Amino acid sequence: MTGVPLRRREVFGVLGAAILAGGAVYLGVADSSAAKPRSIAPDAYTPGADTPDAYTPGAAYAPDGTAGKTAAVPRADVRLLGGPFQGNQQRDLAYLLFLDQDRMLRSFRVNYGLPAGAMPIGGWESPSSMIRGHVTGHLLSALAWAYAGTGTTASDQERRALKAKGDYFVAQLASLQARAPRAGYSDGYLSAFPEQYFTWLEQGKLNLVWSPYYMIHKYLAGLIDQYQLAGNAQALDVASRLADWVDRRTRNLSYQHMQGILETEFGGLPEALANLYAITGDQATLNTAERFYHARFLDPLAAGTDNLNGWQCNVSTPKVVASLRLAEETGNEKYWNAAVNFWRIATAHHSYAIGGQGNHEHWGPPDTVASALSNYNCEGCVSYNMLKLTRLLHFHAPGSAAYMDYYERTLVNHLLGTQDPGSPHGFVAYYTGLSPGAHKQVPSNYFPGADENAFATDYDTFTCDTATGLETPTRFTDTIYTRDPDSALRVNLFIPSRVRADGLTLRQATSIPAVPATTLTVESGTGLMTLRVRVPAWATSASATLNGRPQALPPRPAAVEVTRVWAPGDELLVSFGIGLTVRQAPDSARVASLAYGPVVLAALTGDASRMPALDPSSVRQVSASPLAFEAQGTFGTKGDARPIPLIPVCDVVHQPYTTYWQLA
Numbered sequence: 001m002t003g004v005p006l007r008r009r010e011v012f013g014v015l016g017a018a019i020l021a022g023g024a025v026y027l028g029v030a031d032s033s034a035a036k037p038r039s040i041a042p043d044a045y046t047p048g049a050d051t052p053d054a055y056t057p058g059a060a061y062a063p064d065g066t067a068g069k070t071a072a073v074p075r076a077d078v079r080l081l082g083g084p085f086q087g088n089q090q091r092d093l094a095y096l097l098f099l100d101q102d103r104m105l106r107s108f109r110v111n112y113g114l115p116a117g118a119m120p121i122g123g124w125e126s127p128s129s130m131i132r133g134h135v136t137g138h139l140l141s142a143l144a145w146a147y148a149g150t151g152t153t154a155s156d157q158e159r160r161a162l163k164a165k166g167d168y169f170v171a172q173l174a175s176l177q178a179r180a181p182r183a184g185y186s187d188g189y190l191s192a193f194p195e196q197y198f199t200w201l202e203q204g205k206l207n208l209v210w211s212p213y214y215m216i217h218k219y220l221a222g223l224i225d226q227y228q229l230a231g232n233a234q235a236l237d238v239a240s241r242l243a244d245w246v247d248r249r250t251r252n253l254s255y256q257h258m259q260g261i262l263e264t265e266f267g268g269l270p271e272a273l274a275n276l277y278a279i280t281g282d283q284a285t286l287n288t289a290e291r292f293y294h295a296r297f298l299d300p301l302a303a304g305t306d307n308l309n310g311w312q313c314n315v316s317t318p319k320v321v322a323s324l325r326l327a328e329e330t331g332n333e334k335y336w337n338a339a340v341n342f343w344r345i346a347t348a349h350h351s352y353a354i355g356g357q358g359n360h361e362h363w364g365p366p367d368t369v370a371s372a373l374s375n376y377n378c379e380g381c382v383s384y385n386m387l388k389l390t391r392l393l394h395f396h397a398p399g400s401a402a403y404m405d406y407y408e409r410t411l412v413n414h415l416l417g418t419q420d421p422g423s424p425h426g427f428v429a430y431y432t433g434l435s436p437g438a439h440k441q442v443p444s445n446y447f448p449g450a451d452e453n454a455f456a457t458d459y460d461t462f463t464c465d466t467a468t469g470l471e472t473p474t475r476f477t478d479t480i481y482t483r484d485p486d487s488a489l490r491v492n493l494f495i496p497s498r499v500r501a502d503g504l505t506l507r508q509a510t511s512i513p514a515v516p517a518t519t520l521t522v523e524s525g526t527g528l529m530t531l532r533v534r535v536p537a538w539a540t541s542a543s544a545t546l547n548g549r550p551q552a553l554p555p556r557p558a559a560v561e562v563t564r565v566w567a568p569g570d571e572l573l574v575s576f577g578i579g580l581t582v583r584q585a586p587d588s589a590r591v592a593s594l595a596y597g598p599v600v601l602a603a604l605t606g607d608a609s610r611m612p613a614l615d616p617s618s619v620r621q622v623s624a625s626p627l628a629f630e631a632q633g634t635f636g637t638k639g640d641a642r643p644i645p646l647i648p649v650c651d652v653v654h655q656p657y658t659t660y661w662q663l664a
């Protein structure tokens with residue numbers, strides 16, 4: 001398909017002369033920065049009459065880590081309002097409710113000698129797949145997150161269905177786990193494939209296994225989320241028994257033997273074990289987690305060495321999330337250094353413009369971009385894990401702008417755009433290609449011959465990315481707001497939403513980047529609070545009004561901050577300057593990407609497979625909503641210059657595109 005979805009072709013403004021700033025080239029500021037936010041129609045939500053909040057047991061707050069225990073805003077206190085994030089979440093909810101629980105449990109039942117009872121499922125979940133069962137673990141997490149945090153997207157009935165479905169999975173998995181001895185397995189074993197896989201792994205028979213501990217991670221994470229976010233006490237019991245099984249399986253192995261086992265992918269298993277320890281306080285669980293510290297990958301990072309070249313991105317990134325959680329629970333500085341150094345190295349020297357990582361799923365040498373573009377860049381699950389890591393680090397340094405700048409870039413340009421908005425079940429793409437002729441689709445390397453106009457299917461194309469794609473929309477609310485150490489409410493992300501804090505209910509209305517501003521309005525409640533609104537790196541300026549009165553701000557503020565006794569009707573409007581930014585690839589000054597504010601633009605290239613040459617000074621905005629630009633470009637032959645449409649890369653669906661081009 002080569003359609004060009006430009007509806008309103010009026011030119012918004014002429015972009016001015018380029019100025020150099022901060023290593024990037026800013027191409028003027030569109031006039032729209034002076035406009036007022038458009039009004040957004042009220043929805044049916046009535047503050048105080050929300051659907052029942054998720055049960056949050058005890059003080060443990062495992063999914064947010066130790067620092068997030070005080071800094072995260074509870075799931076039930078943030079709701080999405082109208083916009084692309086809510087639409088994305090709605091389609092995901094439809095899929096979560098659609099997926100047949102008995103088909104998702106089929107391989108588990110067969111593994112314990114029970115009748116299959118349902119049709120098999122496909123892709124990496126097929127009955128013979130060595131990683132069957134992993135999607136069911138992610139589904140447990142997604143159901144819990146959706147139950148806890150989708151109040152304005154899901155109806156009461158839907159939330160009850162989400163809860164009931166999670167309860168059914170947990171009860172079924174508990175009964176299978178109880179059958180382990182009868183099926184010939186060790187006490188506590190729970191999986192969709194035989195325990196023999198772990199014997200083969202321990203024996204080094206790696207042609208017989210893929211990544212068996214990866215599945216254990218997904219089950220544990222799903223069970224912990226069911227306990228923590230959906231209040232299912234049985235889930236904690238099943239998780240504890242499974243963690244005990246991991247301990248018994250590994251406690252007598254030598255350090256060298258264990259390190260050899262860790263050469264095979266194991267997901268973020270020590271993260272889940274650390275999270276479980278945060279709930280139960282069982283030291284054996286934390287000891288087990290530390291046993292899964294993979295020294296060959298993490299030790300060089302702890303020493304500050306960029307060793308990423310050649311490592312598989314999604315095999316490795318969860319180990320770093322786990323290292324941070326281990327640092328939080330043990331205080332071990334090496335674990336902390338590995339996580340902080342990895343984040344700095346990966347985001348500064350191994351990220352593409354959209355925040356994603358990897359070419360053909362691997363990191364290359366540092367600062368390799370132009371020479372590593374393909375239709376197999378940026379696997380979705382890697383960004384899912386990068387955002388988990390970034391979020392946990394933010395809790396330790398909420399004033400550090402870099403974390404939320406990266407978070408926004410990756411969420412808005414990569415993960416939001418991995419879902420096909422035309423699919424009722426929110427199908428998710430595996431790669432987000434960045435080269436000329438890139439196409440979001442079912443990954444053709446794993447599913448040759450699949451429909452190139454589909455991102456996925458209901459049951460036949462399960463992968464790690466359809467799996468993390470179940471979770472991502474349910475987590476959209478988790479980082480929009482956080483609490484600073486001085487208890488200020490920090491606004492990190494510009495997403496239409498409602499938040500409750502300190503007895504106040506605030507509504508955030510924004511349509512960034514169409515109108516580069518956000519409005520926070522107190523809907524109900526009265527009280528003293530500091531509101532701190534992040535000023536993003538992409539903003540060329542910032543200004544604010546409180547109830548219409550201009551607020552004095554320092555030059556280039558890191559945040560707009562207002563402390564007062566807030567009352568219903570109070571309104572803080574924060575406006576940003578916005579413009580086009582050209583970012584040259586680190587390995588070729590001739591190759592660049594283009595962003596408008598936070599949004600990276602893709603050129604719709606039609607059938608052309610060559611990288612177009614674009615003249616940045618020719619870029620013209622043709623529509624604010626949907627955001628669309630146009631530039632003069634050529635595909636190799638001088639004189640064939642023609643207008644090339646540019647739209648946000650996250651809006652590209654079923655069209656060939658490129659995110660990088662040559663500077664004309």
Ligand SMILES: [Zn+2]
Pocket residue numbers: 314379380381382463464465
């Ligand atoms: Zn993946």
